[in-house]
Every structure is written in structure tokens, then in C-alpha cells.
Amino acid sequence: MLAQNKTTPFLIGYRLYVIAFFIFLAAPLISAGAFAFNDSLFPALPWQGFTLDWFFGDTEPKLGMFHDRRLLQGLYYSFVIAIFVAALSVFVGTTNAFLFVRGEFPGKNFFYILMVVPLVIPGVILGISILVLASDTANLFEDRFDLELEFLRPGLLLVVLGQFSFIATITSLVITARLKKFDDTMEEAAFNLGASRARVLRTITLPFLRPAMIAAGIVAFLVSFENFNTTLFLVGSEAPLTITMYDRMAKVGSTPVLNAVSFFLMVGSGLLALLSIVVQRDKSSG
Amino acid sequence: MQNKDIKRLSLILLFAPFALWIILLIMLPHIGMVILSLKEKVAPRVYQYSFANYLEFINEPIYWNTLLRTGSMSLLVTALALLIGFPIAYYIAKIAGPRSRGGLFLLCLIPLWVSDLIRAFGWILLLRETGVISNFLLWTGLVGAPVEFLYNDVAVIIGLTYTVILFMIVPLVSTLDGMDNSMIEAGYNLGGNGFTVLRRIIIPYAMPGIVAGCIVTFMLTAGSYLTPILLGGKNSSWFTEQIYNQFITRFNWEGGAAFGMLLLLFTSLVIWLGLKLSGQTLANTVAKS
Amino acid sequence: MTDTSPYDLEALGVSKNFGSFSAVKEVSFDIPSGSFFSILGPSGCGKTTLMRMIAGFEEPSGGDIRIKGKSVLGTPPNRRNVKMVFQHLALFPMMNVYENIAYGLRCNGVGAADIKRKVQDVLERIALPDVGEREIHQLSGGQKQRIAIARCMVLDPDVLLLDEPLGALDLKLREAMKIELKLLQHQFNTTFVYITHDQSEALVMSDNVAIMNQGEFEQIGTPQELYHHPKTAFVAGFVGDSNRWSGVVKASDATGGKVETEQGLPMSFSSAGEAAIQEGSKVNIFVRPEFIRTVRAGDADQLAETGDNRMDGIVDSLLFNGANSRILVRTGSGELVEADVTLTGDNDLKPGEDVHLVWSAKQAMCFAEQGTA
Numbered sequence: 001m002l003a004q005n006k007t008t009p010f011l012i013g014y015r016l017y018v019i020a021f022f023i024f025l026a027a028p029l030i031s032a033g034a035f036a037f038n039d040s041l042f043p044a045l046p047w048q049g050f051t052l053d054w055f056f057g058d059t060e061p062k063l064g065m066f067h068d069r070r071l072l073q074g075l076y077y078s079f080v081i082a083i084f085v086a087a088l089s090v091f092v093g094t095t096n097a098f099l100f101v102r103g104e105f106p107g108k109n110f111f112y113i114l115m116v117v118p119l120v121i122p123g124v125i126l127g128i129s130i131l132v133l134a135s136d137t138a139n140l141f142e143d144r145f146d147l148e149l150e151f152l153r154p155g156l157l158l159v160v161l162g163q164f165s166f167i168a169t170i171t172s173l174v175i176t177a178r179l180k181k182f183d184d185t186m187e188e189a190a191f192n193l194g195a196s197r198a199r200v201l202r203t204i205t206l207p208f209l210r211p212a213m214i215a216a217g218i219v220a221f222l223v224s225f226e227n228f229n230t231t232l233f234l235v236g237s238e239a240p241l242t243i244t245m246y247d248r249m250a251k252v253g254s255t256p257v258l259n260a261v262s263f264f265l266m267v268g269s270g271l272l273a274l275l276s277i278v279v280q281r282d283k284s285s286g
Numbered sequence: 287m288q289n290k291d292i293k294r295l296s297l298i299l300l301f302a303p304f305a306l307w308i309i310l311l312i313m314l315p316h317i318g319m320v321i322l323s324l325k326e327k328v329a330p331r332v333y334q335y336s337f338a339n340y341l342e343f344i345n346e347p348i349y350w351n352t353l354l355r356t357g358s359m360s361l362l363v364t365a366l367a368l369l370i371g372f373p374i375a376y377y378i379a380k381i382a383g384p385r386s387r388g389g390l391f392l393l394c395l396i397p398l399w400v401s402d403l404i405r406a407f408g409w410i411l412l413l414r415e416t417g418v419i420s421n422f423l424l425w426t427g428l429v430g431a432p433v434e435f436l437y438n439d440v441a442v443i444i445g446l447t448y449t450v451i452l453f454m455i456v457p458l459v460s461t462l463d464g465m466d467n468s469m470i471e472a473g474y475n476l477g478g479n480g481f482t483v484l485r486r487i488i489i490p491y492a493m494p495g496i497v498a499g500c501i502v503t504f505m506l507t508a509g510s511y512l513t514p515i516l517l518g519g520k521n522s523s524w525f526t527e528q529i530y531n532q533f534i535t536r537f538n539w540e541g542g543a544a545f546g547m548l549l550l551l552f553t554s555l556v557i558w559l560g561l562k563l564s565g566q567t568l569a570n571t572v573a574k575s
Numbered sequence: 576m577t578d579t580s581p582y583d584l585e586a587l588g589v590s591k592n593f594g595s596f597s598a599v600k601e602v603s604f605d606i607p608s609g610s611f612f613s614i615l616g617p618s619g620c621g622k623t624t625l626m627r628m629i630a631g632f633e634e635p636s637g638g639d640i641r642i643k644g645k646s647v648l649g650t651p652p653n654r655r656n657v658k659m660v661f662q663h664l665a666l667f668p669m670m671n672v673y674e675n676i677a678y679g680l681r682c683n684g685v686g687a688a689d690i691k692r693k694v695q696d697v698l699e700r701i702a703l704p705d706v707g708e709r710e711i712h713q714l715s716g717g718q719k720q721r722i723a724i725a726r727c728m729v730l731d732p733d734v735l736l737l738d739e740p741l742g743a744l745d746l747k748l749r750e751a752m753k754i755e756l757k758l759l760q761h762q763f764n765t766t767f768v769y770i771t772h773d774q775s776e777a778l779v780m781s782d783n784v785a786i787m788n789q790g791e792f793e794q795i796g797t798p799q800e801l802y803h804h805p806k807t808a809f810v811a812g813f814v815g816d817s818n819r820w821s822g823v824v825k826a827s828d829a830t831g832g833k834v835e836t837e838q839g840l841p842m843s844f845s846s847a848g849e850a851a852i853q854e855g856s857k858v859n860i861f862v863r864p865e866f867i868r869t870v871r872a873g874d875a876d877q878l879a880e881t882g883d884n885r886m887d888g889i890v891d892s893l894l895f896n897g898a899n900s901r902i903l904v905r906t907g908s909g910e911l912v913e914a915d916v917t918l919t920g921d922n923d924l925k926p927g928e929d930v931h932l933v934w935s936a937k938q939a940m941c942f943a944e945q946g947t948a
Contacts, residue, residue: 018377021370022390025397028408028448031418035411043411077395099300104298114308120501122553123314123401124440124526125546128533129315132322132543165311173480188632189665191652193679193730197292203678207669225301226401229511229526242403246512249403262404 017277033266036231036259043256053116054260065260078225081240085167092164093171093216094209097179100172116173118166123229129231133279155236155269163229164204167223171216178212211279218276222269241265316550317463323544326376339544347546356525357552357572359439360507363446366519367454368496370447373493375458376488380467391459391479404514409445410436437519445517450506454499461495462488501557508553525549582643583608583766584657585735590639591624598624601638602788606607606734606768606783611760613769613777616787617813622770626736627786629768630659642733653682658727660734662742664719666711672698673724676919677948679730681924697729700762716744720752721759728763737769741776753779774814778802808859808942817861818912822945827854831936834858843883845938857944864901866938869916872929883936886912890928893918904932 035043039051041062051057057064065071100112118126131154138152151157182205190200206213227244235243245258296555299508326338343349378390397405412418413435425427471489473483489496514524532542563566581903582605591599598621607662614622627633629640631652639646658679667675673694680690698704702722706714714722720740727735737756741749756778757780760767771777778798786801786809794806805811812819822836831845832852844860852858862884872887888906900918903911914932916924924930927945 016891018374022393028405028412029397029400031411032408092307094298095303099304103297103300105297110316118312120505122505122549124511124529125550128542128546131320133315133318136318161311168307183663185661189661192630196653196654196684204667215416222399228402242401245403262407266400270396272329273399
């Protein structure tokens with residue numbers, strides 16, 4: 001090892017550095033979460049005592065997040081968007097996995113790189129490019145056929161498509177990695193035992209992929225939930241939570257209710273992330 | 287043969303979602319953006335093709351200065367993330383005990399699942415004049431009056447490094463994890479010291495991970511919007527902010543599209559250079575992580 | 576074609592080409608009902624391709640495969656009553672033992688009550704009645720093996736194919752499983768077709784063995800026939816150990832002849848191959864180590880009852896392996912000859928001793944050299 005024939009002080013220093021790093025990692029998260037419980041109108045020191053008002057308070061000025069209509073609506077839209085993005089991304093990720101692991105076709109490597117590319121395009125650019133295309137198409141229909149295609153205007157559909165455009169790459173990579181580990185003789189064994197093609201897919205291959213599909217779905221859900229850059233350009237009147245929070249921060253300034261939302265989101269995504277790890281440690285992976 | 291037809295049919299069925307995704311959501315939008323960026327408004331609802339939007343970028347120093355600033359700060363953040371992250375990744379992959387390894391890795395991942403917005407918000411609460419650090423310094427008596435740490439380049443760099451460092455550590459840990467410890471031991475055994483082993487064995491081995499981490503980190507930094515604006519304040523001058531201003535504030539879509547293309551070209555160029563210089567490809571770096 | 580064929584499995588001139596490479600060339604064989612048949616060959620000889628054609632995963636380029644007298648060409652693998660135990664078993668890790676065994680029955684639409692009865696029945700026959708609820712990863716190597724066989728046998732197949740299923744086991748378990756497989760085959764009384772590159776597996780378990788080399792069957796016969804009466808030089812060299820000499824035939828008649836080896840030593844043989852060997856043709860002679868008797872140079876009286884061939888040399892080294900001990904003797908012309916010896920621990924041969932090696936012409940198997948063998 002790197003530290004093998006170094007003196008112990010080196011190792012102690014190394015450990016201190018690692019500890020310092022994790023403090024650096026945790027500090028903003030703790031400060032974002034902790035002030036949710038401070039009984040003060042501002043998310044700042046000094047500590048005024050513990051309160052849950054920023055979650056459950058029902059009167060101004062301490063209107064808790066669970067009584068704040070705008071925030072709840074944002075939460076709801078984020079949830080709806082994330083569900084659709086996750087479902088769509090897992091579906092396309094699964095077909096992509098089969099396409100690139102099982103399929104043989106010319107230009108496979110080129111197409112594989114094409115599949116990875118959305119991940120390295122800045123989210124802002126994905127957002128504006130989809131906005132431009134959707135608006136162009138909508139304008140075209142309006143001018144030529146006098147048809148108002150409302151769904152091509154900024155709104156939920158565009159947000160879902162915009163987020164899907166790069167989250168599909170993430171799910172494809174996760175599910176492809178799992179399918180590559182599949183032992184093909186398992187399918188042959190099932191055929192040999194009399195199963196039809198559809199039955200093999202349903203009883204053998206998909207169950208094998210299920211942990212990766214669930215994990216990919218959770219990742220997609222979380223990435224969608226926290227996305228800001230792509231969403232910013234595509235959002236209509238139904239603003240998801242991150243946009244609502246940003247508006248609040250820009251207009252009202254930081255208030256502890258934002259800390260409460262942050263705490264809520266951190267706990268929620270932490271639990272979901274943990275769940276995805278548990279699912280992937282499923283017995284059939286061994 | 288019947289079997290072949292089934293195979294062909296299923297290949298087409300599998301290719302369809304992929305093609306729809308890539309063509310409708312990636313290729314056509316970008317083509318649309320190129321076309322839009324080449325349009326110039328000459329009268330209300332009258333456009334002609336020209337390079338006017340790009341010329342404006344060149345003629346207006348504030349624009350290309352912003353792009354250069356975004357690019358150089360992104361490179362700086364990438365380098366910082368690598369320098370800070372590599373020892374951490376090495377510690378997790380090679381030095382930590384098998385039990386703490388998984389836990390440390392998970393700790394690294396947790397901020398990954400927290401929105402940019404919340405992370406930036408956390409930094410604001412720490413760094414601002416009434417924030418935790420300023421208060422702490424007052425309390426210790428090191429300073430006599432509250433200090434504003436926010437709204438400067440250092441805050442932006444700290445915030446960005448914080449935001450992206452996980453994307454550096456994760457691919458590094460997975461490549462270093464795959465490295466056989468005996469390779470390092472053989473390096474020492476054959477007479478290398480810590481530095482030569484690091485330079486001649488560990489870093490070359492980890493190169494795909496390093497490059498993957500750098501690409502993702504650079505893209506995320508150059509394309510980030512929230513962190514520079516929230517931590518840098520009014521004069522953060524990040525290029526994505528210019529794009530937003532063109533699109534949303536000034537409703538100049540043609541100019542915004544041109545700026546978007548410039549950002550894309552610029553970042554692609556940097557990544558292409560990085561891949562060329564390190565002798566890696568996109569397929570064996572990012573696609574693997 | 577008859578309705579009731581005495582053979583469970585027949586192959587008629589089966590070939591398989593991958594591009595210009597022919598993996599299997601015109602292979603024909605028939606396997607009587609209820610027997611244990613092995614296909615033995617080095618890796619890459621085409622045996623796995625042959626098995627995949629029988630199971631239906633590959634279509635033959637030529638020839639016909641018949642199961643119970645009926646051609647199965649064009650029948651998809653899930654419609655053939657040929658079940659297969661895969662090299663790495665391919666048990667389904669997402670199902671427990673019960674569900675693994677019930678899988679094929681469910682595919683065939685068997686009723687729930689019948690499934691339960693049949694699964695329990697087959698578990699008892701493999702002497703693992705209580706493992707139904709276990710997960711696959713909780714089983715030992717030998718148990719997995721038996722479950723993989725049970726999963727096939729519960730479907731009452733016409734033929735059970737086994738693709739080197741013992742390859743992944745450790746040596747001790749492999750020895751035990753050899754015997755167990757043979758017993759299971761007796762118990763189910765189903766035709767087993769066993770593929771392996773391990774000759775001891777094939778010899779111990781099989782009623783008949785086919786030796787396969789470069790896509791062709793060299794010889795089909797009982798293990799004893801293959802061992803004692805190989806028809807080709809490949810079989811003689813591949814089955815069992817042998818010492819090998821190259822030489823030219825000096826005299827030959829219907830029963831045997833004399834050869835002069837490349838080292839210039841005379842050697843007599845009995846004809847082994849099918850065709851009589853011409854005088855003057857180049858040949859290979861194979862002599863198994865257990866048929867070579869080693870006599871100390873001093874014990875001249877023992878030489879009285881010697882065989883037809885004799886060689887003198889010095890013991891180079893002892894390869895002690897209990898009952899299978901062997902010595903390496905360096906002969907006057909410098910080559911090493913292997914001979915089996917019984918080492919009792921008392922007055923044994925030692926390296927450096929002068930010895931005579933003797934064997935009978937009957938034990939010297941002679942084959943004409945084919946091309947550049």
C-alpha cells in the first residue's frame with residue numbers, strides 16, 4: 001500500500017485529512033437541515049430553542065411546510081414528474097440493455113457512444129434545445145394548420161421529456177451492467193425445460209434484472225426530483241419543488257421553512273438511496 | 287428462416303425506443319438549436335440566416351470573457367476535485383478496512399442524492415455575514431465584526447468543488463478497487479518508493495477513472511447554474527447565466543441558442559482535448575463508471 | 576423409420592459448419608434405451624456443439640437427429656423431450672429448490688397437485704427430501720448437482736444430456752459424484768448422454784463411450800474395448816497413459832510383426848488397428864506403463880519368463896503415488912520410459928539402479944502413421 005513503508009505520522013495525517021474531508025462534506029447538509037428546528041424567523045445563529053413549527057406550524061409568520069400550499073404543490077408536481085421520468089427511463093434503459101448486450105448490428109459501438117453522450121451535455125443545453133424544438137414544432141402547427149398544440153409549450157410533459165433525455169442514459173448504464181452479468185445458459189436451461197420465449201423472459205431474465213431495474217428507477221426518481229438546470233427552461237405553471245424553492249429563495253430570501261423542506265428531502269432521498277442499495281444486494285446477485 | 291425473422295423483428299423493436307429517444311430528444315433539438323442560432327431577426331417575425339449571433343459574441347468582450355472565465359474556473363474546480371478527491375478515493379479503496387470501506391463510500395454518496403439547491407443553500411447558511419462561520423469567528427474573538435464570505439470567487443469555487451467532487455470520487459473508487467494490491471506491493475518489492483509507485487503504477491492504472499471523473503466533473507461545473515449564481519451573487523458571471531438571460535429575460539432565443547452552442551462546442555473541445563492528451567476514449571471512461 | 580425404435584437417440588451423418596470451419600463432421604451413432612453413453616474428447620473437438628444440436632440450440636448443417644425414432648430437426652428446444660444438465664448447472668438463483676424443479680412442470684401446464692406430488696417424488700429419489708424450501712445458494716456443490724438432475728428427470732425425458740457437470744467440483748466430490756451419477760442413471764433407467772474431456776469420468780460411468788477428435792468419432796465402444804483395443808493411434812494415446820515410439824515396420828504378417836524404432840531398437844507387436852500394416856510403412860507403437868515389467872539388472876533368473884520385448888536402462892526417478900506408483904527409466908538411447916511398479920517400502924527400486932524393462936508383443940499396439948500425425 002501507498003502508506004506501507006511510511007512512518008505512522010504520515011498515516012495519522014492521512015486519517016485527519018479524510019476526517020476533515022467528511023466534515024467538509026457534511027457541514028452544509030447539517031446546516032441546511034439543522035436550522036429547520038431553530039425557533040427563529042431566520043435560519044441563522046444564535047440558537048433560539050427547538051421547534052417543529054417549520055414543519056407543522058399553521059400560522060404566519062411560522063407557516064410550516066406541510067401547510068404551505070405552494071410548497072406542497074411543488075412537492076406534488078415533483079413527485080408526478082419523477083414517477084413518469086423513472087418509469088420511462090427504466091423502460092428505455094431495459095430495452096437499451098437488451099439492444100446493446102444481446103443485439104448484433106452494424107455501428108453498435110457508435111450507437112453505444114451516442115447513448116452515453118446525453119450524460120455529458122450540460123443540462124442547461126438539453127433544456128433549451130428541447131424547448132426550441134418543441135416551440136418550433138408548436139409554432140409550425142399553429143401557423144400552418146391553425147392547431148394549438150398546448151402540450152408542446154413549457155409544462156409537465158416537456159419537463160418529463162427533458163429530464164428523461166439524460167436520465168435514460170443513467171438507467172441504461174445500470175441495467176446494461178446487470179444484463180452483462182447474466183449467464184446465458186440460464187435462458188437455455190429454461191428453454192430446455194420447455195418454457196416459451198415469452199415465459200423465459202418473464203420468469204428468468206426479467207427477475208434477474210429486477211434489482212437493477214428497481215435501483216435504476218430509484219436513481220432516476222431522485223435525479224429527477226433534484227434536477228434544476230434542465231427543468232428551469234421547460235417549466236410551465238406547474239413548478240416542481242426545486243423551482244418553487246428557488247423562487248422563494250430569490251424573492252423572499254432564505255427562511256427556515258426552506259430548511260424544513262431540505263431536511264424532509266434529505267431524509268426522503270437518503271431512505272430511497274438506502275433502499276436502492278439494499279435491493280441491489282439481493283440474493284440472486286451472488 | 288423463421289428464427290431469423292423473429293430475431294430481426296425483436297432487434298427492430300428494441301432499437302425503436304433508443305432511436306426515438308436519441309433522435310427526438312437529443313439530435314433534432316440540437317439541430318434545431320443550430321438552425322435557430324444562425325437566424326437573425328431583421329424585422330418583427332422576419333428572420334434571415336447569418337452569423338450575427340456569433341459575431342455579437344465575439345464583438346462583445348463581456349460574453350467571451352464570461353465563457354473564458356467559466357471555462358478556466360471549471361478547469362480549476364476539476365483540478366481541485368481531483369487533488370482533493372484522489373487521496374480520499376485511494377483511502378476508501380485501498381487503506382480503509384473492509385468494514386469501514388462500504389460505510390465511507392456510502393457517506394460519499396449521500397450528498398449525491400441531495401439537490402444542488404439544498405447544497406448551495408447549506409453553504410449560504412455557513413458562509414454569509416450572519417452565517418455559522420462568521421458567528422463562530424466572532425465567538426472565538428478572532429474577528430471583531432461579522433465577515434462576509436459569500437459572493438466572491440472563492441465561495442463559488444468551494445461550492446462547485448463540493449457539488450462535483452462526488453462525481454470524481456465514485457469512478458476513482460471503482461477503478462482503484464479493481465486494482466490488485468499485489469501490483470502495488472510488487473512496485474515496492476522491485477525497489478520503488480512511495481512517489482514512483484504512485485506515479486508509475488497507481489496513476490496509470492487509475493487513468494480511465496481519472497479521465498471519467500474529470501469529464502463528468504468538468505461538464506457539470508461548466509454547465510452548472512445554481513451554485514455560481516447563489517454563491518457568487520450578482521457578479522458571478524457564469525456563462526449559463528448569460529444563456530438564461532438571453533432566453534428568459536431578454537427573450538432573445540436566437541442569441542441564447544448561439545450561446546448554448548458555444549458552451550457545448552467549448553466544453554466538447556475541452557473534453558476532446560482531454561481524451562486525446564490522456565489517450566482514453568469516451569467508451570472506456572464515462573460509459574464504464 | 577419404425578414407430579418403436581430400440582434406440583432413444585440416433586444421429587445420422589450429423590454435421591455442423593460455422594462458416595468455413597466444420598465443428599462436427601458426419602457423426603453417426605445410436606444409443607440403446609436406458610444406457611449410459613459418453614462422448615469423450617479434448618476441448619474443442621466439437622462435443623459441445625454436438626450436444627447443443629441434440630438439445631436443439633443449434634441446427635445441424637447436415638444429417639438427421641432422431642429421438643425415439645422420430646426426427647427432431649426443426650423442433651425448437653422447448654418442444655424436445657431431451658433435457659440437459661448444463662456445465663455450470665444453470666439453476667435459477669431467483670427461485671428456491673422447489674420452484675426450480677417445478678419450473679418445467681409449470682411450463683407444461685401440469686396441475687398444482689400433480690406438481691407437488693412429482694417434485695416431492697423426485698426429491699426423494701435423489702435422497703434430498705427436505706430441501707424443497709431452500710434457496711439455491713444454500714446448497715452444497717453435490718446437492719446442486721443432484722437438484723440440476725432432478726429438475727430434468729421430473730419431466731421424464733427420453734434422453735438426459737450432461738455437459739461436463741462435474742467440471743466445477745473439487746477432486747474428492749468429483750470422485751463421489753461419478754459413482755452417484757451412475758447409480759442415479761440405473762435408478763431412473765433413462766438414457767444418459769454424458770460429455771466430458773475427463774477420461775476417468777467416461778470410463779468409470781459409461782456403458783459405451785465415443786471418442787471424438789476434430790469433429791469426428793474415432794471409435795465407439797465399451798470402456799474396456801477402447802482401453803485394450805483402440806482402433807486408432809489417437810484413441811490409444813488419448814485413453815489411458817502410454818509410452819510411444821515411432822518406427823518403421825521391418826516384417827509383418829496377419830498376427831503381428833517387427834518394427835525398428837527411430838532409436839534403432841527392434842520391437843515386436845501384434846496387430847491392433849483394423850488394416851494389416853504394410854512392411855516399410857511408418858508406425859507408432861503404444862505400450863501402457865502397467866504392462867511393462869521392471870526387473871533389476873542382477874535378477875537374471877526372472878528374465879527367463881520374459882516377453883518378446885526388452886530394453887535396458889537406469890532408473891531416473893521414482894514417481895511415488897501409492898498404488899499407482901511409477902518409475903521413469905532412462906534407456907540406452909536416452910529416452911524416458913514410464914513403467915508401473917509396486918512399491919512396498921521394502922527393498923524398492925532406487926534412482927540410479929540398472930534395470931531391464933520387458934513386455935509382451937501382445938501389449939504393443941501398433942498404428943500406421945497417418946499424414947503428419
